[in-house]
Amino acid sequence: MDVGEMQRKLRQWATENPEDQYRDLYSLLCHETWLRVAHHSVNTNQGRATAGIDGRTMSHFNGDLEGNLARLREALKAKTFEPMPVRRVYIPKSNGKQRPIGIPTIDDRIVQEALRMALEPLWEANLSRHSYGFRPNRSTYDAIASLGKSLIGTSGHTYQWVIEGDIASYFDTIPHRRFIKAVKKRVADRKIRDVLWTFLRAGVMCQDHYRETLTGTPQGGIISPLAANIYLHQCDQYMESTYLHFTSIQRVRRRKQGQGNVLYVRYADDSVVLCNGTKAEAHAIKEELRGFLSTLGLALSEDKTKVTHITESFDFLGYRVMRSIGTKGKMIPKVLG
Numbered sequence: 001m002d003v004g005e006m007q008r009k010l011r012q013w014a015t016e017n018p019e020d021q022y023r024d025l026y027s028l029l030c031h032e033t034w035l036r037v038a039h040h041s042v043n044t045n046q047g048r049a050t051a052g053i054d055g056r057t058m059s060h061f062n063g064d065l066e067g068n069l070a071r072l073r074e075a076l077k078a079k080t081f082e083p084m085p086v087r088r089v090y091i092p093k094s095n096g097k098q099r100p101i102g103i104p105t106i107d108d109r110i111v112q113e114a115l116r117m118a119l120e121p122l123w124e125a126n127l128s129r130h131s132y133g134f135r136p137n138r139s140t141y142d143a144i145a146s147l148g149k150s151l152i153g154t155s156g157h158t159y160q161w162v163i164e165g166d167i168a169s170y171f172d173t174i175p176h177r178r179f180i181k182a183v184k185k186r187v188a189d190r191k192i193r194d195v196l197w198t199f200l201r202a203g204v205m206c207q208d209h210y211r212e213t214l215t216g217t218p219q220g221g222i223i224s225p226l227a228a229n230i231y232l233h234q235c236d237q238y239m240e241s242t243y244l245h246f247t248s249i250q251r252v253r254r255r256k257q258g259q260g261n262v263l264y265v266r267y268a269d270d271s272v273v274l275c276n277g278t279k280a281e282a283h284a285i286k287e288e289l290r291g292f293l294s295t296l297g298l299a300l301s302e303d304k305t306k307v308t309h310i311t312e313s314f315d316f317l318g319y320r321v322m323r324s325i326g327t328k329g330k331m332i333p334k335v336l337g
Contacts, residue, residue: 052104178296
């Protein structure tokens, strides 16, 4: 099997069949070459020397590489594979708080990577161009660059109001059943969904105390970033169908009628909405977004979700972004690292 070619075919199928369900993905997880490529990816990751709750690092797995790969493959074929709880640790954030990180076992990381390899092409074909987080060939720089181009606007229509969107504890609050329902829109293979479910429900070990995971996907898991994008794709679709589908002519007409237009960038659970209408319109859009997210079982962070004027600047992905007057008297975007 050529894994790259198979992923290309999956993406092509998804592009040509945007509303259909793919029916046989589980067999990929059980294929020797597929698992071997997944192992190689995990083996070259910086976290390969970090152990899960079983105390085993990648060096332990590689000590009997062929035997361990065969063991994983047989467990997947027999549908007896069961992930272990993740080991929870805390790392410091720039604001002095701590971020929880979940560390899966090596076995679980390899299976998660095999899952990601199979699922990602199906969604990459249809994910929104406004989504930048945890995607191939996209980065924080691309998200910031997209904002920079938008700050001045087009046809003289500047975007004055910024809605800084932040979902409260997003990775801890994704509703499991609704997430699996979102996966089902593209994946008919129940065996794949069952494996995803076991990872979601595997639980967390923190200082020898076990805690159930009834919502959320632990940050640190290989499958978690893709899971986050799959679920929030619904938010991207809402923004596209409500605000982003207008043509250039329609946008000009809306401005002449006193209505504002919207630009939107999302990076995982952080988003920015630019509005060239009134401040009241910007606040109304924020409340609409809050209402839509509530239908997904999610909530905007009260502290971090703000409406500000572009000249006051705003924070996004570790950058300070603002619009200022350049040396030639023209408005220019300004990004501070």
